[in-house]
Amino acid sequence: MNAKSARAILVLSAIAMAMVISPAVVSYPTGIQGVKESGCNCHGATTSSDVVPSIAGLPDQYNYSETYEITVSFVGGPANPSNANQGGFNLWVSDGELSPADATVQSYGANEVSHTEAGNDQTSWTLTWVSPSSDRNVEFVLHTNSVNGNADGANGGSSGDMWNRLTAKVSPPVLVLEEADPFVVLSTLIVVSAILLAFTLAYVFYRTNPESFTWDYFAPWIADWLTTTDHKKVGTLYFVAGLFFLGVGGIMAMMIRIQLAVPGNDFLTQDQYNQFFTLHGTTMIFLAAMPLINGFANWMVPLQIGAPDLALPRLNAMSFWLQPVGALLIFTGVFSGSGADTGWTGYAPYVVSETAHMGTTMWVAGQIMLVASSTLTGINFLTTIAVMRAPGMGWLQMPLFTWSILIANLMLFLSIPAFGIGLIQVYLDRVIGTAFYDVSAGGDPLLWSHLFWYFGHPEVYVVIVPAFGVISEVIATSARRSIFGYRSMVYAMAGIGVVSFIVYGHHMFTSGMSPTLRFVTMLTTMLVAVPTGIKIFNWLKTMHGGSLVYRTHTLWTLGFLVTFTLGGISGMFFPSIAMDLHLHESYFVVAHFHYVLVGGTVFGFYAAIYYWFPKMSGRMMDERLGVLHFLVGFISYNALFWPMHRLGVWGMARRHHTYFVTTEEAMGALPIEATGWNMFISVAAFIFFFSNFIMVANMIKTLIRGEKAPPDPWGGWSFEWMTTSPPPTPSFDPHNLPILSDANEHVANEPGTLSKLFNRLMVSEEEAEEASH
């Protein structure tokens, strides 16, 4: 043995000796309360298998109102009769009544007991339980801690202690149904929705041609969908996948809302809740919002710029097929009961710590696939828009939706590599034990925050900018004007794109940055409001002097304007008035980003659905159902998210599986009214969730017996309205592309100052050829 390890052993044994000899006062010798969920975490972070708790004296099945004498005890851990103290316990029961049998046990109400000071130097305690007088599935949760009796100052002597948890179930005389496990509910719902989706598709297939409803026809039909590279079909795949996951994310939101409907609810346990909000966020952003956008981008960009297809159709199919695989990985954890529980932001070092669930690894792997998918999509759209515009269409003659997709993909393309790198580092940390984020090995968790938000903030705009594009198209067409300030619209979008890269620091206000940097971040964050304001004013001005035709998509657009303005204004509170410090990570934030994401992106794309569905399917949607969907959806949506601002100001924290109201004036916690509001929000959430099925029903009804749609039902000007509904494949004849003419010919011919500058910088092809001779 070399000298070094000998010395180490010497030091360690000295420490061990010191621990044994050191004097004895013990942590909370007077009992522990309220640890049912948290565990005895002042005696160590997690459970320890060295300590084995047990409960004796419980029947398998109880008799009504009978008194049982119970003994709780434990073995193992540092407890030893020679210690000053040996340990304590906490027992919680869901029903019936617990009471102490002697002075070593004390009561904290009918369903909780703990040891007393006198009972702190033993490892077994007796108490009584009076069973309920009705049929209940009774659950016991026992915590025991085994202590070494040392005292080390501030912590009250908890170092080196260990604890563990035991749960037990007792059945009633007449068996009642067990409350379902939320995971089972979720998995069932997902599977059922997948089956329903399959049935719907089969039915739609049947209705398109009842005669050919046989396997011989079905096999090639389905094979065609699975292998297609046509931009319209891939677009439809994205669209269906996006709607499906909007539903799945919605189911998770509903379970979150059931849990939060009343204070102190136990529908979900804390670690289930953590997985649900993590997957809700991830699903909604990456598997619902992005695919919906991609669906329309796939469909409309080639049509709008007069191209036969995307530049790289096979790459496009690959981008899509990476998504379902990624989604499967992301969800794997849930099906095994330990899904990712890191929040969609996956902050380090938690994401690499041992306390994060196993499913996190799969979640990270799935996200890496999505990053690959987005990167390929970016390449594809940038190329297509750059080189495949129809003759006559200059950059500043592209429809605004195409512009928005261009800018969104550019932003995504520039930001997502950072996220990819971060994810790969996390993956390596979790799988092969590298130490990028392992704090105890000198890893830097702030690196993750930087990488994540460098991507995350632009990402928020990546999902909102395409909605801007949709709104611009819809509002101009509905008002039958051309959009007010086309050029300033383009510059504003580009401005948002640029600014969004330099503001991400606002997500890190509370993570200790230098004051100067804070000021700069605050200013740039506030500046995003300028281009956004320009857009809102331009939209409003577009309606001026027009003739507004009310259709469902017009309603959703006006709805978008209302909610987006409200969301923007509530967002202004963060950078200003020192409010961020209080509101950061509260329900105010939850309200704010749902106003932007749901009221912005989702509403924008609902408008897109009603606007473009006739083009995509060749059939007109039912306006009456559309208006009904709008009214129910819009009202319940506001009822759902507006009151959350209030809760945030009161102090309801985000990502907390439960909340407590108190009558104690001084505590700075939620007032009693919060209970009513939470219930109200949950009810509104259900109405909002179900209102979306009106739209789905509308789409199915339309597909089956909608009126045939003309090529240009709304009176738009861009190329997609030139083709038939639905368009042929290839969308435009490559040998006979459409040519865009311009009602402002005289203006378009004079190059602007900027293009003059560019022309001077560029070597034209002719010159280059001359030079080479």
Place this chain on the structure above:
Amino acid sequence: MISILVSVFTFSWLYHHSFWYRSEDADNYDNPDEIAVGVFPKHNDDMRLEVAWTIAPFILIVWLTYVSWVPLDAVWSEIGEDGYHGDECEDGEFSNNHLDNQGIVTSECYHVIEITGKQWVWQFDCLDLSTEICDTGSDNIEVYGTVPLLSLKTGETYLARMMSEDVTHAPWFLGLGVKEDVHYSPETTLWLPISENVDDQIILCTEYCGDAHSVMAGKLVVHQ
């Protein structure tokens, strides 16, 4: 205030236009921008108006940022550098802080305490302050059960030096309305100016830290 003005303005514009320019029949309309399929329509713009609603919000925003900077600066002020909380108190010295009408607290000096976060419990340490100025213990709150307690004195200002033993946490003093992340490293700090209008309050964790994140609570008690 400004938000209300802006929203009233925007919304009345929206309502006015949505109804004023509404039309029932689509055909009876003169198409001022020559909209036709396959033709880029006539520009509909007004340089002066667009520049106006670029410049005006810009100025408004720079001004707003400037106005909100002062109170923020006080909350985030660096140790020692500026005049808000002076230097660390000597033994037996008091900070005697006072609140000005803008809500900014200034003090003669401050006391240093330590807050440590670990999964999933807070630890408070008064270091070598006398129990008159700072005390710790434990207490039961209605629903959070047994939680660690920090007792501070009215009129005194504290600087909490904060660390985490594992993942990132963030104590949120609900009544004071302040929070700051705590990391394994580097150390972060948080001002706790206990002016006369600060009451007893709950402390929660607001940086997601795993299973029992939502019940990682503490209690701040204010004594005279």
